[in-house]
Amino acid sequence: MVADRPRTKILLDGGDPDETLRVQTHLELLDGQTTNPTYIAKNPEMQTKLAAGRKLSTQEQLEEYRRIVQQISPLVGDAGVSIEVFADYSTTAEEMLQQGEEMFSWIPNAYIKYPCLPAGLRAAQMSVRRGIRVNITLCFSQEQAAAVYAATLGAADPVYVSPFVGRLDDRGQNGMDLVWNIKKMYAHGDGHVHVLAASLRRLDHLLCAFSIGTELATAPAKLLEQWADAGLPQPDAGFSYQAVDSSGRQLQPIPYKDIDLNRRWESYDLRHDLTAQGIERFVSDYQSTLRPAA
Numbered sequence: 001m002v003a004d005r006p007r008t009k010i011l012l013d014g015g016d017p018d019e020t021l022r023v024q025t026h027l028e029l030l031d032g033q034t035t036n037p038t039y040i041a042k043n044p045e046m047q048t049k050l051a052a053g054r055k056l057s058t059q060e061q062l063e064e065y066r067r068i069v070q071q072i073s074p075l076v077g078d079a080g081v082s083i084e085v086f087a088d089y090s091t092t093a094e095e096m097l098q099q100g101e102e103m104f105s106w107i108p109n110a111y112i113k114y115p116c117l118p119a120g121l122r123a124a125q126m127s128v129r130r131g132i133r134v135n136i137t138l139c140f141s142q143e144q145a146a147a148v149y150a151a152t153l154g155a156a157d158p159v160y161v162s163p164f165v166g167r168l169d170d171r172g173q174n175g176m177d178l179v180w181n182i183k184k185m186y187a188h189g190d191g192h193v194h195v196l197a198a199s200l201r202r203l204d205h206l207l208c209a210f211s212i213g214t215e216l217a218t219a220p221a222k223l224l225e226q227w228a229d230a231g232l233p234q235p236d237a238g239f240s241y242q243a244v245d246s247s248g249r250q251l252q253p254i255p256y257k258d259i260d261l262n263r264r265w266e267s268y269d270l271r272h273d274l275t276a277q278g279i280e281r282f283v284s285d286y287q288s289t290l291r292p293a294a
């Protein structure tokens, strides 16, 4: 075990148990894992099947997902394994909950990932009332994070919210500002929602998440291995985050908004085009593994 580890819990973003084993062996401090439909579609055994022309039925896909998370589950620590329900815009809260209940029974350390949509938040609300741990994914605005807070009040276990940093950076906005703003807003709350910095692409993202003090951060194997090879650095007192994209262009700041956390969750504006695009991408990656229904 590493003596001087960050307070932020470290999760691997991926869908391959061999990769989890390799990264855990290398780092010795993997607290958890996040999976999503894209990573499951990229799983090497899944790819072998698809390359051999063997697409799956929805039931086989679900069994494959279960097999993957059951292998990952014992390899990681107490931040658990996030498992994402299938959701498109027509999926109801009850349908998401039904999937969530089944997935939660797969492993003892599951967190169920619901999208930051009205149906996803309703499913999350019903889930926490049933003792199902949740992670709200595809969060791109402070208002969405306020809704996550309000929808899950009273949860017995910490609720995760996943702001996607890299996808905001990709379109010229400073994704780390969103993380900072959510943490600042949650300082007015009861602490039941933990911020899981997601869609991290570079070492600076990781260090900035540590310096902001997010409770969790998830990163792909390549980035975690780069961090390990650099000696597991942590930000020093003089750390200053450079909000620039890969070609050195300045990212646009995302201003902080004063948002009251004590409203009904349905009253917050949940719309964000990147949430919609994220859903479309997950649906398409999920469907790429399926054979057409007979």
Ligand code: E4P
Pocket: 013, 034, 035, 036, 137, 162, 164, 166, 167, 198, 199, 200, 218
């Ligand atoms: C988080 O849970 C997601 O799986 C992930 O961080 C998405 O990252 P991406 O934007 O690199 O796809």
